[in-house]
Amino acid sequence: MASHGGALRKSNLDTAWQRFITSAIEDGTIIAEQRFGLHDLKRRGITDTVGNRADKQEASGHRDGAMMDVYDLSVPLVNPSRT
Template sequence: MELAYACRLRGIEVNTLTDADAYPEGILSNRRKGSLDNVTKWNKATRAAWDELAALRAAAFLRKKRPIPMRASQRFLIVNQSGTPLQKSSLDSAWQRLMDAAVEAKVITDDQRFTLHGLKHRGITDSTDKASGGHKSPQMRQRYDHEVPIVEPAAEREFSREFSRDKKKGT
């Protein structure tokens, strides 16, 4: 969840992160659907999430006595209990179980359920850099930015009788 939100990633983009995507500056986003890649700077939460996932992966490799792949690009960050890369359908199923558990534990209500992809929307909305989602055009960014803009009112003016008469004439 943390990586999807902070890096504004789709579920498949989170699911396919590897050690090769961990740069000294941050996390390389390998975007799909023609979006532009970028590197999201590390912060405490993303570093902690990455390290926790790497520890879970290491435990799975150790438990199943799996060899650790030599190439960073072959060391997937999210793996199943056997240490093999998690399938996207399995991630989707796990997400649904997580949402069910959160509702059951009364952490959220049923109306507050959200999707993994919804974290990308929320991450873009909450970001000061609206281009951070990798979209090539402002039109695509608008699809993801759900922030309601705060705008200035129309210029102040004193309404007179003349204005009232104009309204009656239909002008």
Template structure:
């Protein structure tokens, strides 16, 4: 930010890269988590849901 490579709004933490990597990966096990519950904490993928049927 100091030298103008990224802006304040583009700022990120290295730990955020782990979240992004798990979310974007097709191989969700690549994060090395011991449980599915822990992996889900890092996965921020929005689930796809079907719209409700019209009655």
């Protein structure tokens, strides 16, 4: 919702996001190489969701499991080999 009470336009959100990221770089919160887009928050949220792939899919609201290949960047946990 915009400050005037109406709907927030995409262009306004994009502008605010760019100001936010620029400010974070300027104050040293992140470096330029760590810049990320608003949509990356969805990817991070899905990746950080606790649970298995089905749990993450349910939490994300995706009907198609193939979308999890796009959004879930979890590193698989494996048992170490025995030497």
